[in-house]
Amino acid sequence: MVKLTIDGKLVEAPEGSTILEAAASVGINIPTLCYLKDLNEVGGCRVCVVEVEGAEQLVAACNNTVLEGMVVHTNSPKARSARKTNVQLLLSQHDSSCTSCVRSGNCTLQTVANDLGIYRLPYKKHVEHNSWDRSFPLIRDNEKCIRCLRCIQVCEKVQGLGVWDLTNRASHASVDVRGRKPITAVDCAACGQCITHCPVGALRERDDTDRVFDAIADPNKVVMFQVAPAVRTSWGEQLGLSHEEATVERLCAVLHEIGADYVFDTDFSADLTIMEEGSELLHRIAEHDAGGEDAPALPLMTSCCPGWVRYVKARYPQFVPQVSTSKSPQQMFGAMAKTHYAEVLGVDPKDVFCVSVMPCVAKKAEAALPTMVGDSGEPDVDVALTVREVVRMIRASHIDPVNLDDRELDRPLGFGTGAGVIFGTTGGVMEAALRSAYFLVTGKNPEPDAFKEVRGREGWRECTFDLNGRELRIAVCHGLANAGKLLDALDKDLTYYDFVEVMACPGGCVGGGGQPIHDGRELAGERARVLRSLDKGAQVRFSHENPDVLACYKDYLGEPLSEKAEHLLHTDHSAWYMP
Template sequence: MVNLTIDGQKVSVPQGTTIMQAAATVGIEIPRLCYLKGINEISACKVCVVEIQGQNRVVTACTTPVQEGLVVYTNSPKARSIRRTNVELILSQHDCMCATCVRSGNCSLQTLANDLGIYDIPYERDVVDTPWNQEFPLIRDSKKCIKCMRCVQICDKVQKLHIWDVQNTGSRTTVDVAGNVSIEDSDCSLCGQCITHCPVGALKERNDVPKIYDVLADTSKVTVVQVAPAVRTAWAEAFNLPPELATEGRMVAALKKIGFDYVFDTCYAADVTIMEEASELLEHLQKPQDHSWPMFTSCCPGWVSYVNKTHPYFVPNLSTTKSPQQIFGALAKSYFVQKKGLKPKEICSISIMP
């Protein structure tokens, strides 16, 4: 075990532990932006700097291993001053329109700037805006990118798709789609991991809510909404409702109050998916020599996209059955309109999905 002192507290941790990890064992949280344990430990943001007694230079807590007898100060005037300067430099290349940002109120950079009391940026602003297809489901806003590399590392090390990469050098360094291709031509399967791990609003989902309000206001449209199991399980978390109040009935009532005409559960379409896939499997078993084995499910569009883009030789193994979401949309436009005496063009089928 290695013994050291952090902010006056005695700490004993195994050899190889970083200062950041050691501090966490005694409840000391060192600020960071780029750090992801085991994924992104490259000290790109330089926000986690700490002062070590007897050393002239500050060190990054996320990459510096502990040593016997170290005396560490995580919030000394020197460490705090350098941390503040580093955050100010990051902000000088960041679009600070927080009020219209999807991450407002849930942004690591915003929180850090407030904690450090940064209300003015003393450096010249240099915010780069590069074009992006705003109709693509994944939106990248280059004006907000802080070059933390989280998206690069999560895509490379966890998803193994290698969609993002570092572009340019020096002060012009940024992150963009790898291989000098557009996001549409990349192997992106729209898993959303890069969005989840972006600490700011540089990556986000396309917002379709305004389109929904337009449809709800159109009296010529009948709105049919399907809700995925994951959504009805977690929908009330945003409202801080306890589990006993987060009932399906209340969710349906809320959707009706918003203006949706019919509310359905995607579980029904999932049952249809299983029946269709099982039926297809039975057909394959009758003539096994005519088909590729094993037969893979096709219930997730992201999975189908992934296979098509990265493992095309497995495409013949995929079931031809649509996903539950797509099956429900087809049923809404066919079976449901017959039951209700409507025309398919009068129906707007809307999906609330994770």
């Protein structure tokens, strides 16, 4: 332990701790802007500068370690003046049109400037303009960029993509797509992690809320919403609701109040996905074990995460044939809504407007794929909204969820099991699939928690299970950098699996790029615990016992992997282009 003094307080901190960490341990807050622990500790913004007695210059608290006997002043006149000047210089190169910014009220730069009492700028304003394809799901606005480098770091270190790069030097430095290419010409997974790690509004999702409001206002449209599993863990965060208040049933009431005709649960189509993907797994294993020239390769890889599918197509195209052909739950729902349910309602599929509420930015890209359309030429899903967009719609509609009672989701596409709920967290798809695969092989249910070894926070974890005498080797990974390591190992024959689950975002959908932003905090673990508790308390915990799914097979699809199921619920990943 190292003893030092910070703002007159005697502090003991572990050797190697930063001044920032030591100060926080005794409740002293040093403002930061570019800092993200273990990810971006470059001291670039100079907002966290402090005065250390005996040192000629101010030092950055985020990347300078404590020393025995050190005396630190975090808010001395010298430190405060420099901090204020640094922020004023940043603001001179920042579009401060806060009233028209999606991050207003949730912007770290705005907070720091307000705390420093900056009410005028002594420097001439100069902001950088950039051209951008506004049809792409992810939007970059360099007029708001403060060059903190967070987007570069998270894209490189966590996602292993390196889409962003720093161009030019000194005062001409700028963050842009590497090689200054159009975003559509590089292998961006559209995961949105750069958005949730940006401290300002330089990165955001394409806003599609007006398209939904227009559909609601159209008397000829039947507007159906679907709500993804991970959304129920987060939609109330920006509205000040607790997890107990922000139930999916309360969100159902809110969406009906906004104008939805029907609100369904994507948990239903998550269960449907398990029936198709689980059956696909068992067929592939049987054909592989039988051998022969045309025997399919293992492992089978999950397909429910569009960011992961974009990644594997771009970086490891040799593995695309091993990605499950099952559509994601979002797309399966849209396909069923515009066929089976449209028939039940007696409406033209072209009059059904399907909106999905997702914790994801890549879902916008998935919904627009040319392969995700029905026989009528209409897209399975018309609009995919992030959680942040839905919150904006709630506020624009002047709705206070506290004043609404819970409302049950609509049936028959609104019932989901505990297995469907855990789709939103890393390992959840694998666990749900194994529960049903065990039943499909043995004819009896396992204990619901028999496969809990797949749970965890490690970026790449593996387990072996006995599936009725057949050893099943599985792997689960989250974060695309981890996916790259796993695929490298498979490509070099360093490991072997039968089934692999991959989610692009750390923690899975609960940590998705479309989730509410809490700068400097990672809430995937907390949100995952909510999903696990919902699974544990669910009346039905097996996808193959979902009564609405069983009814769909009985009345419409026939059986998993039937000709109709293949036509509606499966896709060809090679039929579209990825840079």
